[in-house]
Amino acid sequence: RSVLEVEKSEDSSLFFEALRILGVNLQMLFGNEGSKIRNKIIMITSCKPDEGKSTIASALSIVLAQMGHRVLVLDTDVRRAHLHTNFGITDKKNGFTDILTEKISIQDAVKTATDIMLGSVNVEKLFDKPWVNNINIITAGSTSSNAINLFNSEKLDKLLAYCKDNYDVVLVDTSPILAVSEPSILLNKVEGVLLVYRVGFASRIALRRAKIQIENIRGAGSLSGVVLNNVTPEITVADSYYYQKKYYNLEDRKVNNLQKNTGGGKNV
Numbered sequence: 001r002s003v004l005e006v007e008k009s010e011d012s013s014l015f016f017e018a019l020r021i022l023g024v025n026l027q028m029l030f031g032n033e034g035s036k037i038r039n040k041i042i043m044i045t046s047c048k049p050d051e052g053k054s055t056i057a058s059a060l061s062i063v064l065a066q067m068g069h070r071v072l073v074l075d076t077d078v079r080r081a082h083l084h085t086n087f088g089i090t091d092k093k094n095g096f097t098d099i100l101t102e103k104i105s106i107q108d109a110v111k112t113a114t115d116i117m118l119g120s121v122n123v124e125k126l127f128d129k130p131w132v133n134n135i136n137i138i139t140a141g142s143t144s145s146n147a148i149n150l151f152n153s154e155k156l157d158k159l160l161a162y163c164k165d166n167y168d169v170v171l172v173d174t175s176p177i178l179a180v181s182e183p184s185i186l187l188n189k190v191e192g193v194l195l196v197y198r199v200g201f202a203s204r205i206a207l208r209r210a211k212i213q214i215e216n217i218r219g220a221g222s223l224s225g226v227v228l229n230n231v232t233p234e235i236t237v238a239d240s241y242y243y244q245k246k247y248y249n250l251e252d253r254k255v256n257n258l259q260k261n262t263g264g265g266k267n268v
Contacts, residue, residue, distance in 0.1 A: 016063065019056075022227065023063045026169075029224060030192060037069055041160060041170040042192040042224070045177045047206040049080060051198035052229040058086035058175040065134035069168040071095045072110070072136045076186065077175045078147050081140030087111075093137030099159055100150040103142075106162050109139035111137040136167070151185045160189055187217045192224035199230045 030040045044060075046053040054077070061071045074096065075083040081092045081100045089111060113132045146151060163170045168237060174183040187193065193214055196206050207226070214223050 008082040016059065019059050019063045020067075022060065022225075023067055025225070026064075026192075027067070030169075037064075037169050039164050039168065040192065041164055041172060041190040042174045042194060043174055043183070043186055043190040044194045044196060044227075045174045045183050045210075046196040046198070047178050047210045048176050051176070051196050051202060053176075053196040054086060056194075056196050056227055056229065059084060060106060061135050061171055062131075064169055064171075065131040069133070070134050070136075072138065072163050072167040072170045074138045074163060074170055075140040076151075076182065077173055078140050078144060078174055078182070079180065083173050084111075084137065084139040086108075087116050087135075087137055089115060089137065089139060089191050090119055090202065092139040093142050095141030096159075097141030097144045097147070097150060099138070099141065100153060100155045101144070102155070106159060107162040109138050109141075111139065135209045138163075147182060149186075151182045157189070177213055178206060184213065184217055193218070193222065194225055194227055195223060196227045198228055199228055200204050201230060 027035045027037055030037045030042070032038055044053050044057045054075075057073060061073045064071050072086075073083065075081055075092070076096055077083065078097055084090075084092045084095075094104050095109055099106055099109050113135070115137075116132065116135075126146070150156065160170075172186065174186055177183045177195070195207075195210055195214070211223055211226075215221070
């Protein structure tokens with residue numbers, strides 16, 4: 001199911017609220033004009049496949065679009081591309097690799113709200129979401145047997161420069177950092193790196209190796225942050241509920257005391 005169609009259940013609300021906190025943190029880290037992010041490329045990777053990096057990239061783009069940023073989501077995971085399906089786009093062709101092989105221009109490759117509406121997403125789900133116009137997508141493109149040379153080409157530098165100049169935030173979904181070489185080439189071409197870590201799935205040794213590999217290329221302390229995925233919901237929900245209930249119960253007691261001290265007025 002498309003991330004645009006996720007129902008507002010308790011679990012999804014907590015998921016998107018956590019991403020809103022991440023979005024605010026990114027504004028603090030990369031904001032340069034009244035906390036707004038401008039012309040920044042942020043790479044999102046993981047230690048190994050199936051850690052949820054594409055889902056995080058897609059959902060984070062929604063949160064940043066809701067915050068008023070113009071966002072481009074660029075899928076460079078050319079080996080196992082499925083980011084496009086998160087937006088209901090049925091075909092990955094005419095995207096990233098096709099730009100680099102000059103089969104299509106950058107402008108023609110960009111997918112907009114119109115392409116999303118023509119995809120598998122229920123159009124009615126988008127009527128009350130004007131922020132969807134803030135999201136553009138470049139899919140992974142046609143399968144290529146020469147990916148490493150494409151990543152080493154000057155055409156990639158030109159593509160990233162165009163994206164940076166035309167969008168507030170560019171979220172680059174890459175292959176897992178420990179699995180293939182392409183993400184390492186991108187490391188020095190971006191302003192920030194987020195590492196998605198699926199708790200209980202990838203080992204802590206893999207997480208440490210990924211951090212070391214990133215810092216060996218970009219320098220010590222260059223990892224922007226680690227996004228924890230698959231954290232046990234029972235613990236987080238319970239803790240959140242406990243602190244919210246404690247806080248609001250305290251406020252309720254203050255109101256009750258105020259009502260008693262003022263004669264119990266019902267309109268207080």
